[in-house]
Amino acid sequence: MTERTEDNAQELRIRQAAAWLEPGGPVARRMPGFEVRPQQLQMAEAVARVLAEGGVALLEAGTGTGKSLAYLVPAAAAARAKRTRIVVSTNTINLQEQLLRKDVPLVQEALARHAPFRAAVLKGWTNYVCLLRLEQALNGQMSLFPAEREAARRLKEWAEDDSHSGSRDDLPLTVDDALWDEIHAESDTCVRHSCPFYERCYFFRARRRAQEADIIIANHHLVCADAAVRAQLGWETDISVLPGYEHVIFDEAHHLEDVVTEHFGARFSRTRVRRLLSRITGRGRLLERLQHFIAGRPAGQDAGQVVRRLQAVPGWAAAGQQAADGLFAYLTAAARAADGADGRGRGEGHVELSPGQLEPAGWSRTTDGLEQLGLALQALSEAVRRWRPGDQEAEILAREAEALGRRAVDAAADLVDLAEAADGRFVYWLERAGGRREEYALRSAPVEVGTLLQDSLLRHVKTAVFTSATLSAGDEFDYFKSRTGLAGWPAVAVEQRIPSPFNYSAQVLLGLPADLPAPDDPAFDGALANALGLWLQASAGRAFVLFTSYRSLEAAYGVLAAPLSAQGMTVLKQGDGSRTRLLQRFRRALRPVLFGTDSFWEGVDVPGPALSLVVICRLPFRVPTDPVEKARAEAVAQRGGDAFNDYALPRAVMRFRQGFGRLIRTKSDRGAVIIADIRVHQRGYGRRFLDALPACTRLQTDARSLAEAVRRWLPPAAPPGDGAARA
Ligand code: SF4
Known part of the structure; x- marks a missing residue:
């Protein structure tokens, strides 16, 4: 042939x-x-x-x-x-x-x-337990709290049982992020063939399966x-x-732009520096383990070299720490000045950076400190290898010193890049991060990911x-x-x-309340809370209420949580536990209501009458002042496009369709979607949202009549009993 x-x-x-x-x-x-x-x-x-x-x-x-x-x-x-x-x-x-x-x-x-x-599944390194790091943690080589030590012991039992993949998702116990950080596999510190656990290593087993x-x-x-x-x-x-x-098949492909953005962007934060230095100088960490290792072996000329190299490291680590503290003190003050005196002003959480803006911060002292630290660790690593060639334990320590040194140099390179803010293809900003603690991070992201995606993948x-x-x-x-x-x-x-095979006109009542104020009207939050009370009573809970900001979510939750609970509903809100945990509670409850923002607009599957109503409180436009959003909108305009119609609007419409898509998961589902944002029928662009949905039974009326229509449309809920949850 x-x-x-x-x-x-x-x-x-x-x-x-x-x-x-x-x-x-x-x-x-x-x-x-x-x-x-x-x-x-x-x-x-x-x-x-x-x-x-x-x-x-x-x-x-x-x-x-x-x-x-x-x-x-x-x-x-x-x-x-x-x-x-x-x-x-x-x-x-x-x-x-x-x-x-x-x-x-x-x-x-x-x-x-x-x-x-x-077929085989392969995840990133950090998803798998590293048997060597787990052993080190258990041998007291790392400073674990007593509760963490107990959890690590249980992890050890789990890790010795070969019936699972060694991935965090297979863990039968909850392990907090801090402990997992101590024991997951890492590509740069892994010693591969020199590891005593190499044959049993979960990551490499997964990789071997993937190869076959x-x-x-x-x-x-x-x-x-x-x-x-x-x-x-x-x-x-x-x-x-x-x-x-x-050949590659991307499912959930609408996330690709965000993933590529995150992947090719950079981030420099105080936490990054603190974690790195703690891995080097903390109790039971690299330097201490090396000292312990040296003490247990005969001295000699090469050992003296190692000791001298080792003694140089703490000085550079302290210099790096001090310089980074100074830099972040400056950044915090700058961010507060830009964001209102106490940092709570506009609450946008970010300040855009332009070339040269960070010069007064003396950022180069931090990069110098980190670079010198990196070189000192590199020299230490080489000295250890020269001293004990072929020694497995020495190789493990040398590899760790080398990897942490490279991390210090990479952090310095990222800081130079972020501080210079000179690549026009990227956007740079200072972001408030770290939740309740006031913490700032320097960030960058590519404005366009198309070329990156093409050059790094699609062409090949x-x-x-x-x-x-x-x-x-x-x-x-x-x-x-x-x-x-x-x-x-x-x-x-x-x-x-x-198209979906579902019959949406028979399965979905699309409610458009006509009497609510516009979302930018100060009366909106109050009117929305009243209307939500009526609609949720009509649906007997069984609802997702989707917000676009945590502030609006809190406002509605604050007003409604108590009265809805008094009606026998289980009222949940995003932030009160992990998404998985909240969904478990939602599925078990008889009359659940979940107030959610970002992560509940998609990827959540609740088939059947347990979810009978979805309320979209506002059209999901992104915050236009977000640095990446702003830079992308400007780039669209510079290319001759229309930043609103060609960027912000289609992006919001896609998000809107995802929110709508939470309701009907099987062909026997039936329910209602209410869009509380009157812009959807009052503004010209509202048509783009409505036209993007499949044909439903549509009803535009006042909020109270809509509640009645919802009551008639939905299958009746089970009466609330003393067991408020399903068995
Ligand atoms: S081979 Fe690497 S990842 Fe696997 S257990 Fe050893 S050090 Fe950890």
Whole structure:
């Protein structure tokens, strides 16, 4: 067979794979009750086509399409036919886990005879426990509190049981971030083959499984980290995080811009310096362990070198600390001056930086201190290796000194970059961070991520599929393409918006209250709280109330929490526990109400009558003074676009669609969505929001009549009893 004929045969085999999702096909035969969905077939055909021919596909697939199977089935066929590896990248660990535990095993079973394939999940280093660091923590080499020591002991028992992946998500106990920071795997301090636990190491086992896999389930952060390494070492390098691959499928692709932004941006904070110095000079840390190591071995000329190098480090660490304290004292004062005398003025939490603005802060003293510290650690590391070549324990210490030295030098380089603020492709700012404690961080972010994404990844792969339930602002993919650099990209072969199979007009009452003040009216908060009281009573709770700011959330919660609780509702609000924990409580309660901001607008799945009402309090425009938002809007205008219509509006519409999408998760769900922001029907741009939704039963009336309509529309709730929660 000629090469071309072989290629054609491969392409045909891949394209035929979509038929495996048809009635009577292997998936239907394997899954009792499997429902054939034309939308799923349509998506599978599109994925199969680009995997066969190469190129980029943009596929928006509405809720209920079954998109995981729609890409996994053709991916399995392509991996088999082309003997190639495919990376499936998600934004959340939740979806990664769902694919690994539910969808992949199902497809593997169904296609066992047609396209058998191996799959593995791979997460970033810090998700896995490091057996060496855990051992060090338990041996008292690190300063753990008694409770942490007890938790570390339980972790040790868990880590010795090989039945799990060693990932934090598999942990049967809650471990706080501070302890996890002490024991997770790190790429730079890891001694690899010199590690006594190398064969058992959870990260390397996961990596070995990934190397043998045809389909790797990864996440956007890991793909970005891998791409950054490949950008430095060449795409073909085999020492990057992910094994080499040619095809990538991004699920939850609407998050990519944010992930790339975060990945290529820089951050310099007092906490970063403090953590670094604590790893070096803290109790039971590097220097102390080295002193202990030296004391237990015979002295000699080379040992003297190590001691001299070691003695130089604390001085540089102290100098770095002192300079950083001075820098952050200056930054705090500057931020307070810009943000009101007590730092609570406008509350925007950030001050934009321009070139030269930080000169008076004397930032170069900090960079000098960190650079010298880095060099001192480097010299120490070399001296240790010279003194005890081949000694495993010496290598562990030398590697740590080298890695921490590099971190000091990297921190100095980031500070130079942030203080000079000279790269016009980036935006620089000083941000208030750290929650209740007043703490500031210098930040930078790329204004546009398109070129970064293209150069570091898209130019190197044969296929890239971008999919999500929300990839457009309701019309075309113009916004997504412009944000990811795909506008005008010749390889975009497929663009499809695949509608949800749900019958929204029968399932959703879309309520538009006509008598509320506009959100910028001082009377809005009070009127909203009154209306929410009526609507939540009508729905018997079972509701998400979505806000765009924590301040508005607190205002409404403060007014409503007590009266709603008195009506037998379980009232929850974001911030009172982790998202997972809040959702567990929501699902268990009979009449739950959850007041949420950012993280509840998407990625939250509550099927059935437990969630019957979603209230969108305001249209979700981003804060226009946010430095990244502002820089991006300006860049759009500079290119001749319209900052509002081409950037702020489509971004808000996508977010709005995500909020709306919380309600209907299955074809038997029924509920109401109320948009409390009257701009949606009073302003010209409001149409863009409403047109982006599927056709629903729409009702525009006063808030009280709307409450009555909601009561009639919803299935009745179970009466409140003395057991306020489901068993
Ligand atoms: S190989 Fe590296 S990550 Fe694994 S246990 Fe050893 S030091 Fe930790």
